[in-house]
Amino acid sequence: MKANKFNRGFVCVLSAAVLFGCVLCGPAAADAVLETVPANCVFCVRLNNLDYTLGQLDQFLAGASPTGPVGMSMMARMHLIQMLGDPALQGVDTAGSFAIFGTAAKETAPGEPPAASSAEPNVLTAALFPVKDYQQFLSLSPNVGQADDAGVSRIPIGPMMAPAGPNAPAPPQKVLVCIKAGQFAMVGPEAKRAQLVELAKSISSGAESLAKKLDPDQTKLCAEMPVWAYADIEQVNKTFAAKIEQAFAQAEQQMKNVSGAAGQMPMGDFTQVMKVYLDTIKCFLDQAKYVSIAVKPEPAVLRIHETVAAKPDTELAGLLTADATLPKENKLVAQLQDGVAINAAAKVNKGWMEKCSKIGISFMNAAVAGDPNAAADTAKWEQLTKDSVDSMGQLLAFSMKGNPGAKPPFVLEYIIEIKDKEKFDKMTDESAQLMKAGAFSKMYKNMGMEMGFQVSRGTGEYNGVTIDSAKLGMKVADANSPEGQMISAMYGDGFDYRMAHVDSLYLMAIGGETDATIKKMIDSVKAGANKQPTAEITAAMSLLGDVKDADFVGTFNYIRLMSMATGFMPMAMPIPFDQIPTRSNIAFAGKVADGKLVADVAVPKEHIMEFVTGMQMLMQQQQQQMQQQMQQQQMEQNEPAGPEPVQ
Numbered sequence: 001m002k003a004n005k006f007n008r009g010f011v012c013v014l015s016a017a018v019l020f021g022c023v024l025c026g027p028a029a030a031d032a033v034l035e036t037v038p039a040n041c042v043f044c045v046r047l048n049n050l051d052y053t054l055g056q057l058d059q060f061l062a063g064a065s066p067t068g069p070v071g072m073s074m075m076a077r078m079h080l081i082q083m084l085g086d087p088a089l090q091g092v093d094t095a096g097s098f099a100i101f102g103t104a105a106k107e108t109a110p111g112e113p114p115a116a117s118s119a120e121p122n123v124l125t126a127a128l129f130p131v132k133d134y135q136q137f138l139s140l141s142p143n144v145g146q147a148d149d150a151g152v153s154r155i156p157i158g159p160m161m162a163p164a165g166p167n168a169p170a171p172p173q174k175v176l177v178c179i180k181a182g183q184f185a186m187v188g189p190e191a192k193r194a195q196l197v198e199l200a201k202s203i204s205s206g207a208e209s210l211a212k213k214l215d216p217d218q219t220k221l222c223a224e225m226p227v228w229a230y231a232d233i234e235q236v237n238k239t240f241a242a243k244i245e246q247a248f249a250q251a252e253q254q255m256k257n258v259s260g261a262a263g264q265m266p267m268g269d270f271t272q273v274m275k276v277y278l279d280t281i282k283c284f285l286d287q288a289k290y291v292s293i294a295v296k297p298e299p300a301v302l303r304i305h306e307t308v309a310a311k312p313d314t315e316l317a318g319l320l321t322a323d324a325t326l327p328k329e330n331k332l333v334a335q336l337q338d339g340v341a342i343n344a345a346a347k348v349n350k351g352w353m354e355k356c357s358k359i360g361i362s363f364m365n366a367a368v369a370g371d372p373n374a375a376a377d378t379a380k381w382e383q384l385t386k387d388s389v390d391s392m393g394q395l396l397a398f399s400m401k402g403n404p405g406a407k408p409p410f411v412l413e414y415i416i417e418i419k420d421k422e423k424f425d426k427m428t429d430e431s432a433q434l435m436k437a438g439a440f441s442k443m444y445k446n447m448g449m450e451m452g453f454q455v456s457r458g459t460g461e462y463n464g465v466t467i468d469s470a471k472l473g474m475k476v477a478d479a480n481s482p483e484g485q486m487i488s489a490m491y492g493d494g495f496d497y498r499m500a501h502v503d504s505l506y507l508m509a510i511g512g513e514t515d516a517t518i519k520k521m522i523d524s525v526k527a528g529a530n531k532q533p534t535a536e537i538t539a540a541m542s543l544l545g546d547v548k549d550a551d552f553v554g555t556f557n558y559i560r561l562m563s564m565a566t567g568f569m570p571m572a573m574p575i576p577f578d579q580i581p582t583r584s585n586i587a588f589a590g591k592v593a594d595g596k597l598v599a600d601v602a603v604p605k606e607h608i609m610e611f612v613t614g615m616q617m618l619m620q621q622q623q624q625q626m627q628q629q630m631q632q633q634q635m636e637q638n639e640p641a642g643p644e645p646v647q
Helices: 002-025 032-036 050-061 072-084 134-140 190-204 216-224 233-239 241-260 271-287 315-319 331-335 350-367 374-391 421-436 439-446 482-491 514-526 535-542 558-568 605-638
Strands: 041-048 097-104 123-130 153-157 174-181 184-189 227-232 288-297 301-310 342-347 392-402 410-418 449-462 465-476 494-502 505-511 552-556 586-593 596-604
Touching (some): 032 123, 032 184, 041 050, 041 216, 050 072, 050 288, 097 233, 123 190, 174 190, 216 227, 216 288, 216 301, 233 241, 233 288, 241 271, 271 288, 271 315, 301 315, 331 342, 331 392, 350 374, 374 392, 374 421, 392 558, 410 514, 421 449, 449 494, 449 514, 494 514, 505 514, 535 552, 558 605
Antiparallel strands (some): 041 227, 097 123, 123 184, 153 174, 227 288, 288 301, 301 596, 342 552, 392 410, 410 505, 465 494, 552 586
């Protein structure tokens, strides 16, 4: 008897264990959103758990949002309440997943207005609302009408605010319609009613959905990240083909008009350059598979994950291929600086660089089309580009900071790992010679500019290191023209360079204060391998987690960048960005592999608050200045008049 009880208990436990194992190891539960959105969608934006996600966004924007105490979650609920008419939103699962998507519609249904032109795509945009029970949703939402014979309900949308005055005309009423689609209420414009009905039928019949088309990593992202946005580039290219071609044709025609118009800036015929530019965009549209952006708001940081994927077996897929020979860690990250607008450190994927260089040369070749020296010069540039890539190592770093009051108003710093110093220096000298004469010098002359690049070796020495100099000269033919005055105001007479080799690293400073900058760079590099990343870099990289394996990392400071940009303005900006204190940075990192470019961005709330605090401080200063001016004017008006002059 006891044995039988034991056996029954053992069987129960074993059965429970097997059942539990099946739950854990069995197939994953279907994703309701992905199973509902059609596979041929042009785009899809998904928001998981409306209450939680918008609550997190509210915390991130607290103190910085222009909406003040009314947060994003409150605004979203207000719009839903206005639409559905239920203050409690009882029929909607606000902890569920919402989505909005667009899909290329079929032929215009009877009774619907035709497209404006052949270039206007017929796109159906619809939203998915998660509902606990569709019939309950209808009964608990006063603004949603009862379903007709096709299962469609009308939703009249009134204005959020009353008219401004008693005689003000009421704004036109919008009407949406909704229909059951899987576990959702699918809402769209009344003008697309027939297409929504057709789409709902195809969903219920098990038509191919986005779930069967997405890559596994995107399926995981869209379920786990609070916000996920996806664009199918193949569908974009297909749906908007006529519109894209029309835009490209207009751009080419505008360039022809500018190039050939009398009295315009002497640009030369740049229609070929525009054609190469447009062809590059077309190539991307033809070879890209999708682009996605996933967003995760947290109280102290906004995290963004971006993916660009190429179609298999395309040139773009080959471009987005990992280099297995690259080092795991980039030691030049320690050379990035505090207090700059942009920092970046990257591992040099030479295959990627060679392919990108070919694109750049195609632009240059198009710019000198028709010149008798174009073919020979292009061949020389191709060889010099190859020599440049061959002579480089696998690491580089870059910084950009402002240089107020100077021309140009910035300083660029490059650190490049070099494996063949002689070949690299020879390439630099030959590039300078090629810029002095030939097709490309004529190209700049056609633009009304004379440009030259002069390299001088051994012009200085510091801390046992030889320093070379260079000058990129820029001279506008008509210095009094608006274009000439603008270029002179931004760049002066050109760019100064200082270059130096320190062990296997090539250092280069461009812009202003190059003598002091190159010496500082030499000291930093000579500090040795024990040099640690700076405080700002460490803080920024900590927002991204472990980025040692990334192909590129860096920081971006919006306030410093705007401060630097004001140096290019011919007049003072009303907002002196250089007066806004800032110490935080937006951080980014990315990797190329398997036909994809994946990048992560972290926007700290501190950076948003620095900008907001700075703007408030500047507004207070401006108000004080206005008050002082008004007081001064009143004092001048109240001063007693002097004695009447003696007649």
